[in-house]
Amino acid sequence: MLCLLLWPLYTGTASAHVGKSAALSSLPAPAGQYGLPFAASPGPDTWLMGQFYGNTTFAYEQRRSLYGNGQGMHFGLDFSAPCGTPVVAITDGVVSEVDGPHGSGPHNLVITHPDGLSSLYGHLLNKAAVKVGQRVRRGEVVALSGDSQETCVSEPHLHLEIRDHSHQLLLNPVGYLQADWASLGLADPDMDSAGFQQDLRQPGVWQFPEDQPGVRLHGPLLNNFAQPWPPPTPSTPVRK
Numbered sequence: 001m002l003c004l005l006l007w008p009l010y011t012g013t014a015s016a017h018v019g020k021s022a023a024l025s026s027l028p029a030p031a032g033q034y035g036l037p038f039a040a041s042p043g044p045d046t047w048l049m050g051q052f053y054g055n056t057t058f059a060y061e062q063r064r065s066l067y068g069n070g071q072g073m074h075f076g077l078d079f080s081a082p083c084g085t086p087v088v089a090i091t092d093g094v095v096s097e098v099d100g101p102h103g104s105g106p107h108n109l110v111i112t113h114p115d116g117l118s119s120l121y122g123h124l125l126n127k128a129a130v131k132v133g134q135r136v137r138r139g140e141v142v143a144l145s146g147d148s149q150e151t152c153v154s155e156p157h158l159h160l161e162i163r164d165h166s167h168q169l170l171l172n173p174v175g176y177l178q179a180d181w182a183s184l185g186l187a188d189p190d191m192d193s194a195g196f197q198q199d200l201r202q203p204g205v206w207q208f209p210e211d212q213p214g215v216r217l218h219g220p221l222l223n224n225f226a227q228p229w230p231p232p233t234p235s236t237p238v239r240k
């Protein structure tokens with residue numbers, strides 16, 4: 001019953017896009033039940049927020065390319081961290097993929113959790129030193145963070161996703177991870193990629209870290225806005 005009550009609040013306007021399928025409604029609602037993917041406290045020498053999940057301005061710019069398969073949304077959380085930062089499991093589970101087919105290279109890891117959700121840890125430094133089928137506990141080191149550009153000086157960060165077991169639905173991790181998101185959002189001086197894109201015809205929609213739509217892989221774009229703000233760059237024309 002709790003799940004049924006919370007779910008419409010969480011999905012917000014996204015429910016019109018994703019729908020209330022039986023599979024979706026059976027997934028656990030976000031309740032701060034998981035931990036962060038790092039044991040260390042945030043800070044300039046450890047990790048900071050890089051980009052939130054959802055309708056970020058960066059995702060809007062990349063809605064037809066990098067994030068085209070994810071309805072134009074950034075379908076994970078980015079944590080800026082030096083290469084080699086230990087990554088920990090956000091909750092108990094079983095390793096289901098090491099360098100599996102679900103993207104976020106050069107190396108990734110998927111842990112399946114008994115509550116019906118999975119966590120994907122992406123852009124890892126090297127192949128995770130855990131085995132498929134291995135049980136891991138919340139807080140256990142499972143991998144080392146890397147760089148999506150594989151340089152360790154360009155974009156070193158961890159990309160974290162929350163998925164359903166079918167890998168068709170991607171959910172906003174913010175509600176599931178226990179953290180002071182308001183403070184984390186202010187901590188990174190490089191916040192140009194963490195702001196949210198506006199549609200001036202729907203002001204206020206999807207403007208906060210906790211208020212972002214669920215994503216169905218290969219579904220239609222959610223952010224092909226009629227009147228976007230900031231204005232799109234010339235390389236990303238509106239509605240073409």
Ligand SMILES: [Zn+2]
Binds near residue numbers: 077078
């Ligand atoms: Zn990312």
